[in-house]
Amino acid sequence: MVMRLAGLGSGLDVDSMVAKLMQAERAPLDKLSQKNQQLTWKSQAYRDINVKLAAFRDSLSALRFGSTWANTTSTSSDSTKVEVSSVGTAAAGTHKIIVTKLAQGASTSSGNVTSSASLNGSTALTSGASISAAGKNNVFSVSLNGTTKTVTIADGNYDKAGLVSAIQSAVDQSFGANQIQVGTNGDDTLNFTPLGDPNYLPQLKINTVTGYTTVSDLGFTDNQSFKFDNSAVLSTQASKLSGALTATSFVINGQTINITNTDSLDSIMSKVNNSAAGVNMYYDSITDKISVTSKTTGDTAKIIYGADASTTNFLNTFQLNTAITQGSNAQVNIDGVDGTYASNQITSNGVTYTLRNVTDPVNGVTVNVNQDTDAIYNSISDFVTKYNDLLGSINTKLRESVFRDYQPLTDEQKKAMSETDITNWENKAKSGLLHNDQTLAQLRNSLRGSAYSTITTLPSNLNSLYDVGITTKPYILNDSENAGKLEIDSARLKDAISKDPQGVIKIFTNQMSSGGAQSDKGVLQQFYESANNTISSIINTAGTANDSFSNVTNTLGKQVYDINYKIVDLQDKLDQKENYYYSMFSKMDTAIANSNAQISWLQGQLQ
Known part of the structure; x- marks a missing residue:
């Protein structure tokens, strides 16, 4: 490597001179680089x-x-009884379908789950009750059909009737008149009753407000409910049921559903619905009944309870009916051919029929299939x-x-x-x-x-x-x-x-x-x-989008590869040329420096 201490002896701008000389030398390299760039752009x-x-x-x-062009459209003369759709394989034409019977799933239900609907206190009222904010016994929470509001009793000293009247006034102020009735039982315990249709009374709950003892002072427990609470732990709902739940499991369609002391009816139903039993269990809080239906239809759809004592206890506790309507097949005639089907959705020759109701036994429903133009x-x-x-x-x-x-x-x-x-x-x-x-x-x-x-x-x-x-x-x-x-x-x-x-x-x-x-x-x-x-x-x-531009497997890539090789070779030669120029200028610089030194010596001798 040539040492480049340019122009120290001569004072010449050697770097600039070499750069200009190399500019001409680099012309072939620049042309190769430009050709390389053009080929890369062309490839792209x-x-x-x-x-x-x-x-x-x-x-x-x-x-x-x-x-793939064979799309069709289909229409039904009565979509309230039979809906239709079709795919490309369906042949254009007219079909007649007669539905005698729909496919049914298995089903059963319970009687009323709640044996007694009431929200009763357990402590008798006494005269001279002192209610005040300072005593932290004047505020509680009430939920009516899912709507929760805070109830505040006016401060005062009350006799039994006065306290009932004050609570009624406070409840009316929160929910409005004629929504909840406050009264007493024969033993002077307090009760709350939702008002409305006796057959469909809403759920009513009483809850503690943090920092207040009102609920317990009035003789209630926190989250006590009027009707059966399907989301609450079963042990807290024992008084609502017709009998004691001692079952630790029950069997439905051969699947064992385990019951723990932390289960609610909701969690038990979730276990059933997510099991391999093939049924859905649902509780309707309005009718206060449990329904069980099969997830499929047809004569293979069954609901079969176990015969063990634990299952019997579970069924009796929740009033579940053991008289079950088992599944049955649909009875259908398509274009004169009778058939039975487990589902109410039938596909025949590319046409899908969704059965909604039985049809006229003679005329049935007409279905037209046409090419989808x-x-x-x-x-x-x-x-x-x-x-x-x-x-x-x-x-x-x-x-x-x-x-x-x-x-x-x-x-x-x-x-x-x-x-x-x-x-x-x-x-x-x-x-x-x-x-x-x-x-x-x-x-x-x-x-x-x-x-x-x-x-x-x-x-x-x-x-x-x-x-x-x-x-x-x-x-x-x-x-x-x-x-x-x-x-x-x-x-x-x-x-x-x-x-x-x-x-x-x-x-x-x-x-x-x-x-x-x-x-x-x-x-x-x-x-x-x-x-x-x-x-x-x-x-x-x-080449492909993932190939490098110098991939030798394609024509342009091979050209780019060859040019790159030439560029590397030419760059080596240019580096050598540049070093040569610096070497020459270095020698010239040294000679000039020596000459200047001799001249200075001679001038010194003549003085």
């Missing part, structure tokens, strides 16, 4: 086209086969949009202007430019990299040829896109981007679809017969193959 331009081309091809992957039109319209988008991109790349004076910038050139100027310059430099590209031109011509093609094995009046109102745009000067794009005459296309939907579909999807010609293929089959072939060709030229 190819890959960008390939992304669009792959998306276009993939959109045709299923559409090129006739089965709107879906066919939408599929074609969507394809045309994607085709035009792809063709527009190809046309743009093929006709993109070339600015030959705008070469990729070197690092030194970028140092003297702003970011905006660099971006604008590089946009010009990238333009036209695929101008008149042979691969893209072949694809464009292939796509246009397919759009104009005639499917030779189809009827002459319905064997091309033109026959159904799809034509290509002409070339217009200064509008090359839209040249060859497809246009749809909506009225003609919809008319063709309505008259012969399958005939229209075949133009797009017709399959080549054994030994047939390429012209036998439907338009989408041809487009798919053209796109697929071009994708492979571009990958061979520029």
